[in-house]
Amino acid sequence: MKFLNEFRDINSIKILMEKFHISGLREMNLMEVCGSQTHAIMKYNIEELLPQEISLVHGPGCPVCVTSSEMIDKALYLAQMEKTILMTFGDMMRVPGSIQNMSALKSRGADIRIIYSPLDAVRTAQKEKDKNVILFAIGFETTAPANASAILAAAKLSLKNFYVLSAQVLIPPAVEYILSSENIRLDGLLAPGHVCSITGYRWCEKISEKYNIPITVTGFEPLDILEGIYITADNVIKNNHIAENQYRRIVKKDGNKNAREIIEKVFSVTGRTWRGLGFIPESGFVLNENYSRFDAEKIFNPVPEINNEDKDCIAGEILQGIKKPNDCPLFGEKCNPLHPVGAPMVSSEGACSAYFRYKRKKQEQKNNG
Amino acid sequence: MCLAVPGKVESIDEKSSPKMATVNFGGILKDVCIDFLPDIKTGEYIIVHAGYALEKINEEEAENQLQAFIEAEYLIRSRTK
Numbered sequence: 001m002k003f004l005n006e007f008r009d010i011n012s013i014k015i016l017m018e019k020f021h022i023s024g025l026r027e028m029n030l031m032e033v034c035g036s037q038t039h040a041i042m043k044y045n046i047e048e049l050l051p052q053e054i055s056l057v058h059g060p061g062c063p064v065c066v067t068s069s070e071m072i073d074k075a076l077y078l079a080q081m082e083k084t085i086l087m088t089f090g091d092m093m094r095v096p097g098s099i100q101n102m103s104a105l106k107s108r109g110a111d112i113r114i115i116y117s118p119l120d121a122v123r124t125a126q127k128e129k130d131k132n133v134i135l136f137a138i139g140f141e142t143t144a145p146a147n148a149s150a151i152l153a154a155a156k157l158s159l160k161n162f163y164v165l166s167a168q169v170l171i172p173p174a175v176e177y178i179l180s181s182e183n184i185r186l187d188g189l190l191a192p193g194h195v196c197s198i199t200g201y202r203w204c205e206k207i208s209e210k211y212n213i214p215i216t217v218t219g220f221e222p223l224d225i226l227e228g229i230y231i232t233a234d235n236v237i238k239n240n241h242i243a244e245n246q247y248r249r250i251v252k253k254d255g256n257k258n259a260r261e262i263i264e265k266v267f268s269v270t271g272r273t274w275r276g277l278g279f280i281p282e283s284g285f286v287l288n289e290n291y292s293r294f295d296a297e298k299i300f301n302p303v304p305e306i307n308n309e310d311k312d313c314i315a316g317e318i319l320q321g322i323k324k325p326n327d328c329p330l331f332g333e334k335c336n337p338l339h340p341v342g343a344p345m346v347s348s349e350g351a352c353s354a355y356f357r358y359k360r361k362k363q364e365q366k367n368n369g
Numbered sequence: 370m371c372l373a374v375p376g377k378v379e380s381i382d383e384k385s386s387p388k389m390a391t392v393n394f395g396g397i398l399k400d401v402c403i404d405f406l407p408d409i410k411t412g413e414y415i416i417v418h419a420g421y422a423l424e425k426i427n428e429e430e431a432e433n434q435l436q437a438f439i440e441a442e443y444l445i446r447s448r449t450k
Binding site for chain 2: 004015089117119156194223249349
């Protein structure tokens with residue numbers, strides 16, 4: 001596929017690895033913020049290609065992973081209401097709530113459906129007029145415009161049976177939270193390319209200046225990630241505390257103005273509890289008063305269960321980059337993709353599922369070879 | 370969730386609301402909402418996330434990036450000779 005395969009080309013990767021012979025390279029911790037970047041790093045074994053001085057730390061950029069148990073419980077509450085269809089992205093289905101997940105509830109008869117796009121929920125509401133259709137809206141700034149657009153479509157159609165449970169979260173406050181933490185020392189960051197395609201990267205410049213740390217807006221193919229790491233490492237050595245854009249074919253400094261206008265029309269900023277990180281003020285989106293008639297929380301007042309997370313699960317420390325998945329006592333044993341305990345094992349972007357999928361393959365190859 | 374896939378705009382349904390386009394992903398055609406890219410044209414490349422086009426791919430920048438690798442290859446080969 002065009003604009004995909006070229007950025008996975010092995011010869012180009014080999015060439016880029018030549019560039020890594022730069023003088024003055026010292027030990028450094030670089031964090032890739034986005035879960036999709038973590039997966040690419042695992043899948044293409046990027047960490048092993050790097051000089052040993054560079055350590056990669058996995059960030060909290062997985063909106064599925066950081067959705068709180070409480071929020072899952074609210075979704076389960078809504079799904080159990082009469083004549084209700086709950087709709088969400090596929091990898092939300094097995095994220096643990098306090099007692100169960102959506103997949104388990106679905107097998108008990110609740111009408112919970114997987115969608116590809118928020119517009120699918122609008123279309124379902126149009127077709128099934130006698131049911132309440134609730135969109136469980138998750139995601140970062142990459143998905144927020146799509147969720148907002150779906151709400152605008154519902155408003156235009158004057159739908160009376162469409163609602164949204166918003167669990168949306170924002171990247172910049174999470175990045176600041178991590179950088180303010182005393183638990184981890186980071187020398188550089190790879191900022192999420194698709195979030196920045198919407199937001200632009202002026203926020204990266206501000207954070208770079210505030211925390212004296214180089215940040216590189218980075219894409220998701222192996223060539224992009226390697227180039228992003230190279231630029232960041234180079235800036236670390238030269239003490240350039242600046243933001244740079246590696247993902248120039250997609251990201252502009254001011255992002256996508258149309259997408260941001262749609263977000264601002266529908267949402268306002270609110271505080272959010274992040275699974276593993278705790279409460280972060282001004283770190284999420286909620287429907288503003290002009291669209292509160294679509295807000296499932298306001299209309300139905302869903303009640304969460306009492307929080308019951310497994311005490312041995314270290315998802316919080318993994319999401320902050322303090323520990324790695326194979327540091328967890330449950331990893332690969334009690335917690336695996338078939339029976340996930342924590343959210344990072346469930347999500348296709350979670351660090352734990354990436355480790356399970358790609359690191360275990362390597363181990364098996366070692367054993368068989 | 371940040372996964373977005375590149376595709377080529379094959380046709381645009383001007384009368385639709387929200388505005389939809391048919392996009393070709395390596396042979397697979399899907400309907401995509403192009404509300405965030407009102408000026409997008411047929412034949413241009415975009416990245417798509419959750420059924421929505423997020424941004425147009427700047428083909429010149431993509432070429433520049435790939436060209437830089439080809440030139441680096443040339444330099445390395447001439448260095449080792």
